[in-house]
Amino acid sequence: MVTVLSTRVHDQLIHVKFLHHVSDKIVSVTFIYGSNDGAEREGLWDELRQIALTVDEWIILGDFNIVSDVEERIGPNPPSLTEILAFNQCLLDSNLDDLQCFGCEYTWTSKREVETRIWSKLDRVLANPFWLIQYPNTHVTILPPGISDHSPLLVQIQKNFQIRKTFSYLNCWEDSQDYDSIVSQAWDLPVKGSAMYKLFAKLKNVRHALIKLHKRDCSGLSGQIKQLKNGLEICQQ
The missing domain is CATH 3.60.10.10 (Endonuclease/exonuclease/phosphatase)
Structure with missing residues (x-):
């Protein structure tokens, strides 16, 4: 071990x-x-x-x-x-x-x-x-x-x-009409503990909220990017 x-x-x-x-x-x-x-x-x-x-x-x-x-x-x-x-x-x-x-x-x-x-x-x-x-x-x-x-x-x-996947922030999330309220609500969730633990927990809450936002509004984004890359390769060839 x-x-x-x-x-x-x-x-x-x-x-x-x-x-x-x-x-x-x-x-x-x-x-x-x-x-x-x-x-x-x-x-x-x-x-x-x-x-x-x-x-x-x-x-x-x-x-x-x-x-x-x-x-x-x-x-x-x-x-x-x-x-x-x-x-x-x-x-x-x-x-x-x-x-x-x-x-x-x-x-x-x-x-x-x-x-x-x-x-x-x-x-x-x-x-x-x-x-x-x-x-x-x-x-x-x-x-x-x-x-x-x-x-x-x-x-x-x-x-x-479990080895976690790297979390990457996507600028397209900000195009969502309720982006600001989603982030604010996640950040304002009550957390108890030390100052460092509170900061870590709040960032974790925002991360989960953004993942849900991504699934709701951008679930097909990776497929679209893949199609565009394939199209670009065809054009380059």
């Missing part, structure tokens, strides 16, 4: 490149175990920025030991805003965003007495746009922690992988 092509080891991550035989694509997976020390995590952020320059389809998961927003933590001792900003800047520089998640809201708890207990979202699964395009049906389920203080992350990818 997959072949390991290369491995990159850092004190806070393991980065692996695989050859996915079904799609014949090289995919990159990075496993994270972030330091408890904010200064040491700066080295992790720099490493991720370097990896981002060398990958196409990329998914990254694990314990980052930092939240991306103050609302991702409940309890005493609020997180450092400076460290949160450093984490978010790394994600922005590396073109990474959270995958859609289901299940538990927080992934770690200190398991102390209720009055001093802390809940945080320290574990997460991120991906870049290339991953979303190639594997759009990737979902993450945050499972109950059980006896551990961390919740397991279950990543599921569409089982039956």
Whole structure:
């Protein structure tokens, strides 16, 4: 199914490149175990920025030991805003965003007495746009922690992988009287998720709407083009 092509080891991550035989694509997976020390995590952020320059389809998961927003933590001792900003800047520089998640809201708890207990979202699964395009049906389920203080992350990818045909935009679609309304309605469909996921989902909705428009108004277009090409060849001969 997959072949390991290369491995990159850092004190806070393991980065692996695989050859996915079904799609014949090289995919990159990075496993994270972030330091408890904010200064040491700066080295992790720099490493991720370097990896981002060398990958196409990329998914990254694990314990980052930092939240991306103050609302991702409940309890005493609020997180450092400076460290949160450093984490978010790394994600922005590396073109990474959270995958859609289901299940538990927080992934770690200190398991102390209720009055001093802390809940945080320290574990997460991120991906870049290339991953979303190639594997759009990737979902993450945050499972109950059980006896551990961390919740397991279950990543599921569409089982039956299909290589999709390249989508090409045709200018003739704009000749349709209801072209503008079709595109607007598809774009305005409500979508939940991260900013990157919303953009990807909206573009996907517009794509499906344009395909329906093509079938309705231009279903015989390929045949007409073929006939014209054959006629041109006859004339040239």
